[in-house]
Amino acid sequence: MSLEEVKAGYAGQEVVVRGWMHACRRLAQVTFVLLRRGADVVQVTFTPEEAEAQLPRSLGHESVLEVRGVVAARAEAPGGAEVIRPVVRVLSAVSEAPPVVLHKREAQGSLGTQLDHAAVALRHPRRRAVFRLSAAAMQGFRETLGARGFVEIQTPKLVGGATESGANVFELGYFGQKAWLAQSPQLYKQMMVGVFERVFEVGPVFRAEPHATTRHLSEYVSMDVELGFIEDHRTVMATLREVMAGIMARLEASCGPELALLGVTLPQVPAVIPSITFEEAQAWIEAQHGVSVRGEPDLAPQHERWLGAWAQEAHGSDLLFVTGYPMAKRPFYTHPQPGHPTASNSFDLLFRGVELVTGGQRLHRYEAYEAALLRAGIDPAPLAGYLEAFRYGMPPHGGFAIGLERLVMQLCGLENLRWATLFPRDTHRLSP
Amino acid sequence: MSLEEVKAGYAGQEVVVRGWMHACRRLAQVTFVLLRRGADVVQVTFTPEEAEAQLPRSLGHESVLEVRGVVAARAEAPGGAEVIRPVVRVLSAVSEAPPVVLHKREAQGSLGTQLDHAAVALRHPRRRAVFRLSAAAMQGFRETLGARGFVEIQTPKLVGGATESGANVFELGYFGQKAWLAQSPQLYKQMMVGVFERVFEVGPVFRAEPHATTRHLSEYVSMDVELGFIEDHRTVMATLREVMAGIMARLEASCGPELALLGVTLPQVPAVIPSITFEEAQAWIEAQHGVSVRGEPDLAPQHERWLGAWAQEAHGSDLLFVTGYPMAKRPFYTHPQPGHPTASNSFDLLFRGVELVTGGQRLHRYEAYEAALLRAGIDPAPLAGYLEAFRYGMPPHGGFAIGLERLVMQLCGLENLRWATLFPRDTHRLSP
Numbered sequence: 132m133s134l135e136e137v138k139a140g141y142a143g144q145e146v147v148v149r150g151w152m153h154a155c156r157r158l159a160q161v162t163f164v165l166l167r168r169g170a171d172v173v174q175v176t177f178t179p180e181e182a183e184a185q186l187p188r189s190l191g192h193e194s195v196l197e198v199r200g201v202v203a204a205r206a207e208a209p210g211g212a213e214v215i216r217p218v219v220r221v222l223s224a225v226s227e228a229p230p231v232v233l234h235k236r237e238a239q240g241s242l243g244t245q246l247d248h249a250a251v252a253l254r255h256p257r258r259r260a261v262f263r264l265s266a267a268a269m270q271g272f273r274e275t276l277g278a279r280g281f282v283e284i285q286t287p288k289l290v291g292g293a294t295e296s297g298a299n300v301f302e303l304g305y306f307g308q309k310a311w312l313a314q315s316p317q318l319y320k321q322m323m324v325g326v327f328e329r330v331f332e333v334g335p336v337f338r339a340e341p342h343a344t345t346r347h348l349s350e351y352v353s354m355d356v357e358l359g360f361i362e363d364h365r366t367v368m369a370t371l372r373e374v375m376a377g378i379m380a381r382l383e384a385s386c387g388p389e390l391a392l393l394g395v396t397l398p399q400v401p402a403v404i405p406s407i408t409f410e411e412a413q414a415w416i417e418a419q420h421g422v423s424v425r426g427e428p429d430l431a432p433q434h435e436r437w438l439g440a441w442a443q444e445a446h447g448s449d450l451l452f453v454t455g456y457p458m459a460k461r462p463f464y465t466h467p468q469p470g471h472p473t474a475s476n477s478f479d480l481l482f483r484g485v486e487l488v489t490g491g492q493r494l495h496r497y498e499a500y501e502a503a504l505l506r507a508g509i510d511p512a513p514l515a516g517y518l519e520a521f522r523y524g525m526p527p528h529g530g531f532a533i534g535l536e537r538l539v540m541q542l543c544g545l546e547n548l549r550w551a552t553l554f555p556r557d558t559h560r561l562s563p
Numbered sequence: 564m565s566l567e568e569v570k571a572g573y574a575g576q577e578v579v580v581r582g583w584m585h586a587c588r589r590l591a592q593v594t595f596v597l598l599r600r601g602a603d604v605v606q607v608t609f610t611p612e613e614a615e616a617q618l619p620r621s622l623g624h625e626s627v628l629e630v631r632g633v634v635a636a637r638a639e640a641p642g643g644a645e646v647i648r649p650v651v652r653v654l655s656a657v658s659e660a661p662p663v664v665l666h667k668r669e670a671q672g673s674l675g676t677q678l679d680h681a682a683v684a685l686r687h688p689r690r691r692a693v694f695r696l697s698a699a700a701m702q703g704f705r706e707t708l709g710a711r712g713f714v715e716i717q718t719p720k721l722v723g724g725a726t727e728s729g730a731n732v733f734e735l736g737y738f739g740q741k742a743w744l745a746q747s748p749q750l751y752k753q754m755m756v757g758v759f760e761r762v763f764e765v766g767p768v769f770r771a772e773p774h775a776t777t778r779h780l781s782e783y784v785s786m787d788v789e790l791g792f793i794e795d796h797r798t799v800m801a802t803l804r805e806v807m808a809g810i811m812a813r814l815e816a817s818c819g820p821e822l823a824l825l826g827v828t829l830p831q832v833p834a835v836i837p838s839i840t841f842e843e844a845q846a847w848i849e850a851q852h853g854v855s856v857r858g859e860p861d862l863a864p865q866h867e868r869w870l871g872a873w874a875q876e877a878h879g880s881d882l883l884f885v886t887g888y889p890m891a892k893r894p895f896y897t898h899p900q901p902g903h904p905t906a907s908n909s910f911d912l913l914f915r916g917v918e919l920v921t922g923g924q925r926l927h928r929y930e931a932y933e934a935a936l937l938r939a940g941i942d943p944a945p946l947a948g949y950l951e952a953f954r955y956g957m958p959p960h961g962g963f964a965i966g967l968e969r970l971v972m973q974l975c976g977l978e979n980l981r982w983a984t985l986f987p988r989d990t991h992r993l994s995p
Contacts, residue, residue: 151956222927223929223953225955227954230951250949250952251951251955262714262759265717266715270705277702283701283702284694284698285697285967287782287985287986289769303734304734304735306990312735319985322682325685327601327691327694334766335766352717495654496655515995519683523659553751558738561722561742562723562948
């Protein structure tokens, strides 16, 4: 059943429609039931006698019905048609009012209420539409990379020692040993460049973030890419540009109704995304906003918003690369900038003033890793399996990671990452 | 660079080729280097003088080279051409012999050695090919479902209470609470049927299996499907048939060289996969093999092998459905068989005599869940968020899960699941 099958052109045809009782309006002369199915609703119209016999007043919203009936044209009904002479079979009867009202234009209820009652709240057409965008974004990501010879991998989330950093890692007992939950597939995707040269992965990552913010969660979906035989980080940035363009093209092709419902304007992805160096960005912030940021190793969220606004004004672009972050705060595998060793061959991609992607070139020579680990004071022993990749030959390579929920949050202009996560996990929330 | 660019038709052209030094043969008159790039190798031919000047003897296998040279026809070389007059740039020099020999036809070394040195062993063309099949299987799974209106979801792996069963669950500390790693997305994919009606997910699942077998690991990739508005489990089986056919079609279209290299014959997926009930299977085992299995709630691996052989003989099919497993050992959400309440509307799909998929129809009425949990002695309180889906209306629905590694293991005739897993996790192994 779909609206397609219940439209005016089919008047007189017998149909079977199934769905959730989205709304029910009992008037003196007629009762209207809106049956919801996916993003569609279909109107079923009852005479008072039909309603009396088949629609007990105890049958609440969200009951699941199967209705046999006949299509009739009615200009005021969704799709210009309705189902009349209904014969109802109740597939699932609901007797209580749902904890979240679904038939109003906006999903009712605070964030907390909606998260507590996710199984119901996510049915709201506007909530649902957000996750339809997530699915299309993943599809666009994969198909763009698949068409360019990237191979999908699945790397382990349970790791023993070889975590990217020691901080904010979840630890668990593992058959008498200790294991950790992977904070990213970073080390594994690098190893896999030695196997497939170009790889990607879409999967969960885990961060034991001890504080609650609107843009961090303890579990999220990371869309990871890593590729070999690059020139430097600019090869990686060019790939990222293609991925962003591919995601937007997929959203445009597959999600017209959802984008319209949510009022989302997709960003144009320019042929070359504007780019600014970290040092230039700091100088600009100081000159334009009078804030002294010299010597800071990173940009604060407010700085990113300013830069995002500038990219919009100066370049008409929703996207802005910031390149050459200081080595100081970057992870041990970061490749320095030739001729400027305190800066790195790294980049962030800001999307509408929020950091969406981090990436860069990695070290690829074994001796460079030995030196970098020594400098960082990291014990190389637990990383032995990872370091073998370099010991036995790795090409120049780099990559990036896009946070799926953050991408969708920014696309939809949501003010909290939790609105873009089906079942968010934070310091307080582990269920449903 | 690819073999395409270094073939006889291009003789005289200047090229740049990059790759791993797969093999190096120094003869009196000539030195041959095979550069490996992806599944290709390209021969680079050095005169003694060129080799002397550019190929130090310390440069070992797996060194990464960039070679500028000229294409020349040579019938004996791979692709009928070679690169001559080489100018070599060493991108990454390897000085030690790799722990796994990569240039022999078969990957050398025991399973343990290869897993210890995965970063190198996975580069072997035959090991690599297996994971190329994994990637194509995921692609075939997703594209078959995407074309049928299924929406991809990403559900949490960190769960608080709402695990499918209490046994073999990894537990961890979570900001002063306890959390568990999801054993499957079962409860979440059911909730999401209320949102999208048809959903799928590809992601890791975790089982704290305390014993080591050749076909169980503590982390694997589950390809999950759940769909609403079904008639019964047969609707689900029909969807699974389409998914299996779609996976095989994708493998055939994308993995010709890998299938040939590994000697894999893809199964034909019949229009209707043969099917036998659990009770018929038990009677057949007793009659044919003289083993008394009456009253057993499940089939043993040996029984599945016998049934697989029978499906091959009687129906010429690599695939066999076994339906109607006893309710006794099935999880609480299992739908009983109408008119035969000790049997379930469930199925397993055997692939070449090994259980590959489990699925079935689920309960969909709230009262049925209340009764089932009471019967099973399960506390409904931690499941409240899940049960809300049913309390507020769910259609008849069902689904299944395919183990990715097990599928690839059976396809390739591997004797251990670890050969089909990039970085396997078992009671002893957590790294690399």
